[in-house]
Amino acid sequence: MDGATFDYVIVGAGSAGCVLAERLSASGRHRVLVIEAGGSDRRFYVQMPLGYGKLFYDPAVNWLYATEPDPGLAGNRDHWPRGKVLGGSSSINAMVWIRGHASDYDDWESEAGGAWGWEAARTAYRAIEDNEAGGDDWRGTGGPLFISANRRDLHPLVETFLRSAEATGLPCNEDFNGARQEGVGVYQMTIRNARRNSAARAFLRPAMKRPNVTVLTHAQVTRVLFKGRRAVGVEYQRHGRSGRVRAESEVIIAGGAIGSPHLLMLSGIGPAAHLRTHGIDIVADAPNVGRNLNDHQGLNYTWRMTVPTYNDILRPWWGKALVGMKYLLTGSGPLAKSINHAGGFFRTSPDLTRPNMQLYFQAFSTLVPRVGERPLLTPDPFSGLSIGLSNCRPTSRGEITLKSADPFVHPRIVANAFSTENDVAEMLAAVKFLRRIAAEGPIRSLIAEELRPGPSVQTDDDLIADFRARSGTVYHPSCTARMGRDAATSVVDPDLRVRGVEGLRVCDASVFPTLIGGNTNAPSILVGWIGAERILKNAR
Known part of the structure; x- marks a missing residue:
């Protein structure tokens, strides 16, 4: 060579x-x-969809970047996994297929011209996709990339979450990549025949x-x-x-x-x-x-539930054996999916013209850490549920510089998370909305207690301190x-x-x-x- x-x-x-x-x-x-x-x-673990938890700290497939200590994240150094494998980060990510809001591409067009505008992007996406949900003015079929509609084998609590979010006023959305983005629904996935479609x-x-x-x-x-x-x-x-x-x-x-x-x-x-x-x-x-x-910052709110979640089947050895056999024999079950079955997009203020926050629903929780692994396959020893969110268009900006001229020394990453008043204010409004969802009837009756951040965290100052301490990248630099x-x-x-x-x-x-x-x-x-x-x- x-x-x-x-x-x-x-x-x-x-x-x-x-x-x-x-x-x-x-x-x-x-x-x-x-x-x-x-x-x-x-x-x-690359090919098995839920196996990405095993790849979170695996140097064989992951660059394992780390940021500088970040004042906006309470002085924490954030872990930034990026794919070091054929497929790059598409081989270690959570497989959610979201194009973005149409106006995002209007923004691109204003900066870089019509070749990057929404109509050009929509035409390209339709050519790229082979969408299981079928073709229409928005979705494509026959392209090289199969997109799962993700309608089968969802956890029963997905429906509970969707009805609770709708009770807050969010509309049901059957396709976040369609005519509108706002609302709640099931995420499309880059999964094909129970394998990651990187x-x-x-x-x-x-x-x-x-x-x-x-x-x-x-x-x-x-x-x-x-x-x-x-x-x-x-x-x-x-x-x-x-x-x-x-x-x-x-x-x-x-x-x-x-x-x-x-x-x-x-x-x-x-x-x-x-x-x-x-x-x-x-x-x-x-x-x-x-x-x-620029990067999205996010965190989870977590509750102990009175009904079973994925924790109950993925935690014990016999549960691991059961879901493992189900996956190998039938290509189904929790191992055949991402942990983020559903989610959505919402505005923290009605004055906004487009959603500025994204939701992630997980019938699962991982408060008890396991060293060296993002514990998707070893969740908490109780029935737990998490609803996460991330900001869509943060105004904070960081930078990447050299630490050394040695190409094998990672660069210095300064994230500058939550370094603007706008980002802090909208995240504060957003975390309050998570509690609004949890207070609605369908899900409220199934919650035993809020675990993170916990009922003692109520004031704005305490909520801000909590999300600074617990937030981090959602892996979109x-x-x-x-x-x-x-x-x-x-x-x-x-x-x-x-x-x-x-x-x-x-x-x-x-x-x-x-x-x-x-x-x-x-x-x-x-x-x-x-x-x-x-x-x-x-x-x-």
């Missing part, structure tokens, strides 16, 4: 990178190399059957190589040995919202003064690289190499070309102009899809 030449070199086999590999190779005219720092996604499974694996596609795993790219100001290849380390590959057309960085700005800076593209402090030669002074970090028409505020142009150099693009969640109001796997796949169109438009 060392010294080989390809037309396109894609750095990272995450959600966008997998889509790029499939689309750029489809014609057969272009030689495509995908370089991935992690290994194969063919691992049991970007690797839907896009990369089919592309790997083509003779013009090469995938190199366990190879970490350490820098982009330049001839003058043109990217001509990359350098990587694999099994302790250094190698180089050349790109005749372009290098495309798809390392995600942390990995992509990190690689840009290691390669000499970033804030010049900062790079010089680490002894890095400047290729292009790009002050916005690593800035504008973005915007760190943002796209836009304005060179003063962006890293890449609307065609995803890195400003100040040639032959180099970024294509992943880092280029989001703004954070989408919802889970970010779908828009990351969208960026790969539309990004491939933009690349092929200029292909040689």
